[in-house]
Amino acid sequence: MYRIDWQPDENSPLPLYLQIKTYMKRKIENGEWPVGSRIPTQRQLAEALGVNRSTVVTALQELIADGLLEGDGRRGTKVVNNPWSLLTSLTPPDWNSYVQAGWHRPNLPTIQTINETEFQAGIIRLSTGEPSPSLYPQQLLGEVFGRLASRIHTLGYEEPRGLLPLREQLSHHLQALGIVASPASILIVSGALQALQLISLGLVKPGATMITESPSYLHSLHVFHSAGVRLTGLEMDSEGIRLRGLTELKPQPNRMLYTIPSFHNPTGIVMSERRRIELxxxxxxxxxPVIEDDVYRELWLDAPPPPPLKARDPSGLVLYLGSVSKTVGPGLRTGWIVGPEPVIRRLADLKMQTDYGSSSLSQWALTEWFERGFHEEHLNRVRTVLRQRRDDVLDMLQKHLSGLAVWNVPAGGFYIWLRIVPPVSMNALFARALQEGILFNPGTVYDSLGGPFIRLSYSFESTERLNFGLRKLAGLIRELSS
Amino acid sequence: MYRIDWQPDENSPLPLYLQIKTYMKRKIENGEWPVGSRIPTQRQLAEALGVNRSTVVTALQELIADGLLEGDGRRGTKVVNNPWSLLTSLTPPDWNSYVQAGWHRPNLPTIQTINETEFQAGIIRLSTGEPSPSLYPQQLLGEVFGRLASRIHTLGYEEPRGLLPLREQLSHHLQALGIVASPASILIVSGALQALQLISLGLVKPGATMITESPSYLHSLHVFHSAGVRLTGLEMDSEGIRLRGLTELKPQPNRMLYTIPSFHNPTGIVMSERRRIELxxxxxxxxxPVIEDDVYRELWLDAPPPPPLKARDPSGLVLYLGSVSKTVGPGLRTGWIVGPEPVIRRLADLKMQTDYGSSSLSQWALTEWFERGFHEEHLNRVRTVLRQRRDDVLDMLQKHLSGLAVWNVPAGGFYIWLRIVPPVSMNALFARALQEGILFNPGTVYDSLGGPFIRLSYSFESTERLNFGLRKLAGLIRELSS
Structure with missing residues (x-):
């Protein structure tokens, strides 16, 4: 559903159509809707503004008569003039050509839809990869925020690698995972995604190859694609990425491997200790070089996963990515890269060129968070809640989707990888579900070959809503496969 | 001066050289100093560790004897092996080739030096473009931080365009500047630099032209260069950018103009109202299309500058950049782009691909800041202090640099643009000043043609330190020009 940041006033003496006409005219007048841009359809506008379609049509017809709009509302209506261009007979800038010019690709349309739809009221988000609002550590973070005023005495630019007290805390935190990293070999970033962005800008060149699991979170991103890097997928089995595709290769520059060994996104698989050593x-x-994305590690439910690859890296080939997005909350926008100092120096320089460092507020808050030992305290609670949620959702799957889908039992992380059994078009299922107010991430997002998969997340929605959504999903699968 | 994150223990029974050797060996062993990397010089190490050079030499000699290092310390010492490669006879990954592979250029060496040197204790920073720590609004921000706990109830990912309550506040704030912008046409970014980064990824393609003032802040960045965009500089006079270079041109796609009309960085010039209209x-x-970088606007000292270009933009060609980095503090890492909705949508999608949004902590803190009217209250204080600082520094210049330099009297912002009169090598002056613990941004950073300029900032250092630094600078100019 299209959303709009304004609503007509039903109590106004001005007729609704006139309010709507004035609103759209202002949008055009002040350049928010530039000449050449397509405006929402009649149906979208009527829905978003809560009025009859005929009211919208009247407003549009007047703007068409004024020479500002063109189109019939079915194939879409375009802005063709603004008051300025009518007055001066000059042509406004062609923003369309600029929007299409940049070399960085837009997100996949499905991802764009997901990103925008997630914030609609009432939508049930079956795949959202973030902790549930109910897991938000209100009390602990309240204490942290209460300490900010006495910790922060200036808000200048930070050092290129990030706030030193936070890097010291992380150095200590990493030690518990078996990773020896002095603060100089740690770079604070705004989440693991930014780490990948910086690597794509700084460490690879067009024609490079990135080897990764198939399916992989990486396939849902255009960060390497846009940098001219080719993704090569290796199959997975229950122990993680399979090595057959590697053993045939010879050393060669301009190639890296990206892996999520612990609670893989989207399959939930944990790479076994043996496979880690072989890899x-x-x-x-x-x-x-290996990029080890370990952002789900701490969310183990049954037993901790084997040590990180980085903890067994005497030749120094692993870049290690961590984050608090999956444990405390993505809104902090804080993650880290651990690696050889020359690599960290290069990436830190790029970080300075990209955004001049991450938020000091977030960095100070996390420093306090780790110093006070809140992280472990919080994780204990998170694990208990997530364990229960996983078990509940497995029960729901049994109840609603037996025979309609098969799935794995994850030992941690957020995700269950569902394979839909009856032959249904995943595009059709995605679209139908959206109509019913249910949003999910289809497998196509993680693997260009597609396949009838859904990434289900038990971490975000309430169990009531998950249950409602899964029952509904089962109905839609039946409907579409019959 | 090289900095190191470890110090030997003078009270340890272990001799210093052995402690140093062990420290370096561990750095090599755990991959922080990978094979192929150059380690700091003997002099740098001795200084950073606070020991005699001979102690460093002994440690290095043992590591050379162990086969881990190679070199004579004068041309530099390199890591040639680590314990793993000695044991296995395998070659570790060639990180050097990766560090040099990325298509995004490193910062200019001068900028790298500045970024790294700024954090050294005791250094006098004559050019730093951020508010002095003494301007930090401790009490007001204390109140803001105290409210975070009751405002934040979850830390999930935000909407692609950023936190709606903040965009609503900004929409209101912009109205006071004459800019009509609904929340849908505002994108929250992590500072104006990130705005430029997103524009370089999303709105231009290789071969594009970016027209800008000469000199310009833009010359100090590689963001457009790296995207294959050619910068073209137009001369300035006392009214701002000169238009002669524009009047000869014809409409053409794939070209933009970047300008800082108010308190231009680095010259401090304010574009006159007449010039704005002509431009x-x-x-x-x-x-x-015009990128209007207006981050210094609110720092007027004598009278407000003329309205923004964006306030007179009926054809919708201006992308407007704002930020709190220069007023509240860069550590918040929050800025905004205002523009046509299709452009904002494209940049928001890229922002999601780059870092998934800016820190929610910063966004909530600023929402509170604007809602409570703290921004105007704070600006009143900042203006009073900056006015005094500017006048003090102008007095100092008169006292120390008469005859040695000429300068403008800025009406706002942070900067005085000094032209050095006697013939001195600016490279030599930069290096000599650094030896004396004084750091400044030379004009070469803002204009590839160079010229004997220094960007002086009266906003950051205490007046005592500014006075000391400027007296010292005068002495060095005399020394080098005699």
């Missing part, structure tokens, strides 16, 4: 051995032989 | 007329004729 490292292959990568050492291939002199192949 | 807009030319840009309208050329269908030339």
């Amino acid at each position: 490292l051995r292959e990568c050492e032989r291939l002199q192949l | 807009l007329r030319e840009c309208e004729r050329l269908q030339l």
Whole structure:
């Protein structure tokens, strides 16, 4: 559903159509809707403004008569003039050509739809990869925020690698995972996604190859694609990424491997200890740098996963990515990269060129968070809640989707990887579900080959809403496959 | 001066050289100093560790004997092996080739030096473009931080365009500047630099032209360069950018104009009202989109500058950039772009691909800040203090640099643009000043043609330190020009 940041006033003496006409005319007049841009359809406008379609049509017809709009509302209505261009007979800038010019690709249309739809009221988000609002540590963060005033005495630019007290805390935190990293080899970033963005700008060139699991979170991003990097997927089994595709290779520059060994996104698979050791051995032989994305590690439910690859990295080939987005909350926008100092220096320089560092507020808040030991305290609670949620959702799946789908039992993280059994068009299912107010991430997002998969997340929605959504989903699968 | 994150323990029974050797060996062992990387010079290490050079030499000699290092310390020492490669006879990954592979250029060496040197204790920063720590609004921000706990109830990902309550506040704030912008046409970014980064990724393609003032802040960045965009500089006079270079042009796609009309960085010039109107007329004729960087606007000292270009933009060609970095503090990492909705939508999608949005903590803090009217209250204080600082520094210049330099009297912002009169090598002056603990931004950073300029900032250092630094600078100019 299209959203709009204004509503007509039903109590106004001005007729609704005139209010709407004035609103749109102002949008055009002040350049928010530039000449050449397409405006929402009649149906979208009527829905978003809560009026009859005929009211919208009247407003549009007047603007068409004024020479500002053109179109019949079915194929879409375009802005063709603004008061300025009518007055001066000059042509306004062609923003369309600029919007299409940039070399960085837009997100996949499905991802754009997901990003925009998530914020609609009432929508049930079956795939959202963030902790539920009910997991928000209100009390602990309240204490942290209460300390900010006495910790922060200036808000200048931070050092290129980020706030030193936070890097010291992280150095300590990483030690518990078996990773030896001094503060100089840690770079604070605005989440693990920014880490990948910086790597794409700084460490690869067009024609490079990025090897990764298939399916992979990486396929949902255009960050490497846009930098001219080719993604190569390796199959997975229950122990993680399969090495067959690696053993045939020879050392070669301009190639990296990206992996999520613990609670893989989207499949939930944990790479076994044996596979980790074998993978490292292959990568050492291939002199192949590894990006280890370990943002789900701490969300184990049954037992901690094997140590990170980075903890067994004597040749220094692993860049390690961590974050608090999946544990405390993505709104902090704080993650970290651990790696060799020359690499960290290069990425820190790029970070300075990209956004001049991450928010000091977030960095100070996390410093306090780790110093006071709140992280472990919070994780204990999160694990208990997530364990229950996982078990509940597995029960729901059993109840609603038996025979309609098969799935794995994840040992941690957020995700269950559902394979839909009856033959249904995943595009049709996505669209039908959206009509019913249910949003999910289809497998196509994680693997260009597609396949009838859904990434289900048990971490975000309430169990009531998850149950409602899954029952509904089952109905839609039946409907579309019959 | 090289900095290091560790110090030897003088009270330890272990000899210093052995502590240093062990420290370096661990750095090599755990991959922080990868094979192929150059380690700091003997002099840098001795200084940073606070020991005699001979102690460093002994440690290095042992590591060379162990086969880990190679070199004579004068041309530099390199890591040639680590314990793993000695043991396995395998070659570690060649990180050097990766560090040099990325298409995004590193910062100018001078800028890298400035970014890294700024955080050294004791250094006098004559050019730093941020508010002095003494201007930090401790009490007002204390109140804001105290309210965070009751305002924030979850820390999920925000909407692509950023937190709606903040965009609503900004929409209101912009109205006072004469800019009509609904929340849908505002994108929250992590500072104006990120705005430029997003524009470089999303709105221009290789071969595009960016027209700007000469000199310009833009020359100090590689953001457009790296995207294959050619910068063209237009001369300035006391009224701002000169239009002669524009009047000859014809409309053409893939070209934009970047300007800082109010308190230009680095010259401090304010574009006159007449010039603004003429510039807009030319840009309208050329269908030339304009990036108006207005981050210094609110720092007027004598009288408010003329209205923004964006306030007189009926054809919708201006993208307007604002920020609180220069008024409240860069550590908040919050700025905004105002523009046509299709452009904002494209940039918001890229923002999601780059870092998934800016810190919610910063966004909520600023929402509270604007809602409570703290911004105007704070600006009144800032203006009073900056006015005094500017006058003090003008007195100092008169006292110390008469005859050695000429300068403008800025009506706002942070900067005085000094032209050094006697013939001195600016590179030599920069290096000598750094030896004396004085850091400044040379004009070469803002204009590839160079010229004997220094960007002086009266906003950051205490007046005592500014006075000391300027007296010292005068001495160095005399020394180098004699």
